[in-house]
Amino acid sequence: MRLSTVEIAAAVGGAHEGRSRPVDDYRFDVRELGTSPNELFVAGHHRFLRDDTNRHTPRAVSADRPYLCEVAPVGGTAIVVAEVEPAMLALGRYVRPRLTDRCIGITGSVGKTTVKQLTAAATSTTYRTHATPRSFNTKFSMPGVLASAPSDTECLVLEFGARYRGDLHLMGGVAKPSVAIITKLGWAHQGSMIGQAGIVATKGELVEDLPASGTAVISTDDPLAQGLPGRTTATVLTYGSVGDVRATGVRLSGDLSLSLSVATPWGEADLRPAVRGEHHVTNVLASLAGALAVGVPLDAAVAGIEQAEPPARRMQMHRIDRDILVIDDSFNATLESVLGALEALAAIDAPDRLAVMGPLVDGKAYVELIHTIARERAEQLGLEMLAYRAPNYGTPVVEHRRQLRERVDALPDGSAVLIKGSRNDVIDEVIAELIDHPGI
Structure with missing residues (x-):
């Protein structure tokens, strides 16, 4: 959607400097500036604006590019806030009511971006879909994903990362997913979450906050996920070897490409997913389940997963x-x-x-x-x-x-x-x- 910098400043409680500019895209890395005509640079640290010796700063800010920052502006159009992260979350809360209620949130320790990519490909066959670019899955960047969604978006597919307990309560409260997919849980960020029990507690926040009308997509094969169904009032749709969505046959070719036969509550199908390696079977099933949960027909979901763009630098x-x-x-x-x-x-x-x-x-x-x-x-x-x-x-x-x-x-x-x-x-x-x- 397109907002003005004056509107954004009011939404986030910031001070506006310079002339009002239109914004429909958000950049978090100065190395990517200049790729969109109406971009807002979100400066996560004062060094991006003041330290010209830093390797990230060439062209970081100029009079023809609006920016959001925590420090005194250096000219041009600026939105000055006390803290960038709370300001971005406020922006997410501001734009969320303007967007569709159909929203798939994805979290876990491994496979998030792959599942996001496959799920978005599946939902795109049926709905105008807006998905998280790359891995913009933090409290800092996720609100920018919401704010950059076209106004006519019919399905949001959002990736959520977390390093600390409470992160997903916070981000989920902003994004309000109607479907939550939990990918494999494991070792990632154990230090900040205090062991695997902390990981389970943190990742489970997304299913806890689902509305009763929502759907939690949970693995039957992950030992760490077995307690998650009891933490939600939403419908539970399982995936895995004995899940509601399961593979009844898996064939692996010499180049690691997959052929699957799947059974679901919506029928059976064969598919050749765009990802390689048998370890991706669980990601394919999770993506298929998520798409089916928001009403994508089985044949359309299968076609989307087969035609998906494989994630960069993954197999x-x-x-x-x-x-x-x-x-x-x-x-x-x-x-x-x-x-x-x-x-x-x-x-x-x-x-x-x-x-x-x-x-x-x-x-x-x-x-x-x-x-x-x-x-x-x-x-x-x-x-x-x-x-x-x-x-x-x-x-x-x-x-x-x-x-x-x-x-x-x-x-x-x-x-x-x-x-x-x-x-x-x-x-x-x-x-x-x-x-x-x-x-x-």
Whole structure:
């Protein structure tokens, strides 16, 4: 929807400076400025405005670009607030009544963005859908997703992240989902949530706050999710091996593409989802259940999931010289996603299979343990692990791109290489060496 900066300032309790400007898009990273004609830059920290030596600041603010900030404005159109995060939540509350009641909220420890992508593809077959871009799933960015929704949106598909208890009560109270999908629960953010019990308590906030007329989409296979149905008055729609929405047959091809036969309360169907790897079966079922819960016909939901744009850097396949298959699964690296990726690599028929592992930074309170679990699982699967600038695996560490290249050079033709690790400069070096400059 289009708002004016004067209207936004009034909605968030901010002071308006400069002339009023139209806004229908929101930017949270200065490196993305200039991609939309009516964008508002939301400055999450004063350094974006005042420290010209910071690498993020070139072109950060100018007289022709409106911005929201906590500090004295530097010219142009500005909305000055006491704190950015509460201001953005206030903006979300302001725009939410103007939008459709049909809203799917997605949270969990792993699979959120994939499920969001597949669910949005399914609902788009039936409704004008507005979905969270990339992973804009925080208290800071989610309200901007709401405010950027076109006024004629018929279905919202929103991703919710959480680091602390109460986060989802707060965000859910703003977004008011009618359907809540809980993806796999596990290790992510255990430190800030105080263990797995804290994760379950926090993620369960989204189903607790559903209206009685809503639907909670919950896994039957996740041990941590078993108590969630008792925390909601909404209808519970389950997915999983014995769920209401379940796979009655799973076929995995040599390139990790999936074929599923599914049974649902709305009928049965066969589908070939756009994601790869058997560990994505649960994500496909969750997405299908969420789309069915808001009234998407089964055949339309299946078609949407089959035609979905696969999420970037999640099991993306690249063939480089000598027919070596490089699997880029480097978007993030929760322990659960690491184990799933290792199992997918083990399922590939190749003369040699190498897991190039960067450091895992999620779950800092358990950093040594999660690296050890990953190494032991690779050993159980018969995979070679190459730790790239990541000492916590307890294996010899490769520190230089040249050493990485030498190891890949030594692989037999037709081998498979997995790239996995928390998204950072280290893992980007691996991508640059093996995919961006693949010559061997």
